[in-house]
């Protein structure tokens with residue numbers, strides 16, 4: 001179990017993480033979802049004993065990260081956002097060395113694990129290539145593979161599929177799930193909605209260093225009132241004001257982004273003609289209309305007021 | 310059914326590994342040593358450069374310098390092995406500084422190795438690397454001047470190793486305490502200049518400018534050079550110089566590193 005208690009990290013005058021409290025249960029996959037600069041990496045590096053929190057505490061299986069860093073390091077493995085691999089080493093050597101440092105496996109077992117992971121990630125043919133000659137995607141897979149072969153009790157992946165092509169993303173997701181099935185607690189930091197939704201049992205939304213919400217993706221969607229979203233695109237939305245629509249009791253919230261209007265409501269199909277009517281009378285020209293179920297994207301927007309790109 | 314964890318089929322998690330400190334130190338050290346063997350041509354070209362330097366430059370100079378009772382060519386030959394080992398030992402600081410800039414240091418710091426073992430391992434690795442690197446040069450010198458006494462060779466190697474170990478400790482301390490890249494380069498270059506040029510490695514005290522001769526006797530490079538020469542040429546043990554070397558190592562691995570632990574533990578970025 002991992003507990004962040006009012007954890008904070010200041011860099012100079014910037015609060016990269018502020019008053020952050022969460023408990024991560026054993027064996028769960030937690031998605032840390034937030035835009036760039038939200039503080040996800042800082043959170044992971046504090047947990048991994050690289051940065052020291054400037055306020056609050058973090059305990060990992062009861063060990064305080066500041067007072068017992070050596071115990072914590074034996075529990076955690078972090079796959080970094082930017083690959084941290086010795087350029088002079090090949091993919092095989094990087095993984096083998098990582099296992100030497102983090103496990104007591106003998107040579108044959110190390111070899112077996114590394115081979116298995118490299119094959120699964122489609123890296124076996126280039127196992128002897130020095131990593132500085134690898135493409136960004138290949139290097140990223142080697143970085144992820146470090147933790148996949150290590151199988152630590154707590155596995156952290158910082159944006160594990162950034163810069164990966166679609167087949168590779170699916171492979172990495174599958175292997176991360178496997179890791180959890182084998183008993184690891186998994187934390188995945190991501191700024192990609194689909195990754196958070198498809199991988200995690202619980203999503204913690206982080207924005208500007210703060211925890212905004214943490215629930216299962218389904219529960220999060222449930223917290224958005226109405227359950228449906230109507231997305232309208234106007235040819236010119238500059239004159240639009242949300243209060244033009246909030247007079248309808250079925251409409252719970254209205255958000256405007258340039259020419260795009262998001263209406264959170266229920267009974268959308270029944271209400272749609274009235275909304276269109278209202279907007280037309282006000283002189284707006286509607287270019288397109290889309291009615292959909294609430295997605296995690298909408299959740300993110302209602303909690304943070306911004307969209308993830 | 311076996312009760313031990315199955316590893317091949319990917320169905321079990323690795324037990325928490327608590328490895329012995331010595332094992333971790335050795336692994337860290339080997340990492341730095343192995344870099345050398347990935348680029349063996351560096352050792353070869355450096356050894357060639359050394360031979361040229363020694364047999365052209367030093368031979369010419371030795372024709373100009375005549376000191377009664379001193380074979381300057383031999384003096385210079387042994388001294389330049391010592392000076393080389395000192396400057397190679399400084400390299401580890403550059404390595405670590407670069408790792409910090411590239412972020413590899415962050416990775417190394419998440420590994421289950423206590424900071425103390427980490428630093429000792431890196432200093433040891435840097436020292437072993439410097440020794441391996443200079444062995445061809447040492448052999449050339451030993452062959453040309455006929456140093457074959459095993460005990461005196463061992464003593465000389467011990468002095469070289471202590472010097473290398475202390476210098477790597479010093480270099481690492483500087484690497485983590487200076488944050489700006491420019492300042493780091495300047496500090497290390499000055500330090501290298503001070504300990505290696507301001508020493509008796511290449512010239513006897515009598516040939517030095519007055520102000521250099523004041524501190525040259527206290528340079529760890531002088532301790533190592535004097536110990537090596539006394540044991541190889543004079544078959545005697547320079548105990549005070551050896552003691553000085555040990556003190557040098559202890560100071561920089563102990564004091565310097567203690568300050569360094571605190572810094573690392575807080576995160577190198579504050």
Ligand SMILES: Nc1ncnc2c1ncn2[C@@H]1O[C@H](COP(=O)(O)OP(=O)(O)O)[C@@H](O)[C@H]1O
Nearest residue numbers: 011016034035036037038039040041042043578
């Ligand atoms: N070492 C550092 N020094 C100063 N500021 C930092 C450092 N690391 C991160 N930051 C700042 O802290 C904030 C959070 O960064 P980060 O944790 O990397 O966010 P994320 O991983 O969610 O993109 C950003 O504003 C970033 O610029």
Ligand SMILES: [Mg+2]
Nearest residue numbers: 040041081158
């Ligand atoms: Mg990040």
